[in-house]
Amino acid sequence: MNLREELARVLAPFQGQKGATIPALQKVQEKLGYLPEEAISEIAKFLGLSKNEVYGVATFYAQFRFERQGEHVIRVCHGTACHVRGSPRISETLEEELGIKEGETTKDNKYTVEGIACFGSCALAPVMVVDNKIYGRMTAPKVKQILGEYQGAK
Numbered sequence: 001m002n003l004r005e006e007l008a009r010v011l012a013p014f015q016g017q018k019g020a021t022i023p024a025l026q027k028v029q030e031k032l033g034y035l036p037e038e039a040i041s042e043i044a045k046f047l048g049l050s051k052n053e054v055y056g057v058a059t060f061y062a063q064f065r066f067e068r069q070g071e072h073v074i075r076v077c078h079g080t081a082c083h084v085r086g087s088p089r090i091s092e093t094l095e096e097e098l099g100i101k102e103g104e105t106t107k108d109n110k111y112t113v114e115g116i117a118c119f120g121s122c123a124l125a126p127v128m129v130v131d132n133k134i135y136g137r138m139t140a141p142k143v144k145q146i147l148g149e150y151q152g153a154k
């Protein structure tokens with residue numbers, strides 16, 4: 001099934017419903033993991049809106065992504081407690097190991113690295129989160145060890 005057919009299937013229940021932009025965006029993101037330009041065009045067509053109107057809604061909400069994410073999303077906390085206890089070193093180590101900066105995805109699509117504000121686990125600072133798993137009291141060697149575990153898992 002090509003992308004257009006897949007989108008047509010996901011979007012069928014929203015046909016002509018101009019007010020359904022958010023649920024339509026959510027459904028497509030759930031299916032594809034992000035919102036490529038073609039998906040925005042199709043959503044606009046299905047709802048009877050312009051592409052700009054759909055983009056206007058999508059960019060307003062932080063939950064929507066326009067870039068593909070890696071299989072694993074690694075988040076580094078940059079809240080004050082984590083920063084003071086060494087999160088810049090954690091980011092540096094990730095950059096050295098994976099060759100990408102925060103906000104980027106590795107070429108093999110395995111990892112996306114993101115920076116986040118306080119994760120609410122300051123007692124464990126500095127904190128790194130992989131998918132939904134929290135790793136506390138992070139150090140550079142621990143970053144390497146954790147990455148090794150994810151590499152080994154596939």
Ligand code: FES
Binds near residue numbers: 082125
């Ligand atoms: S500052 Fe990092 S968890 Fe609060």
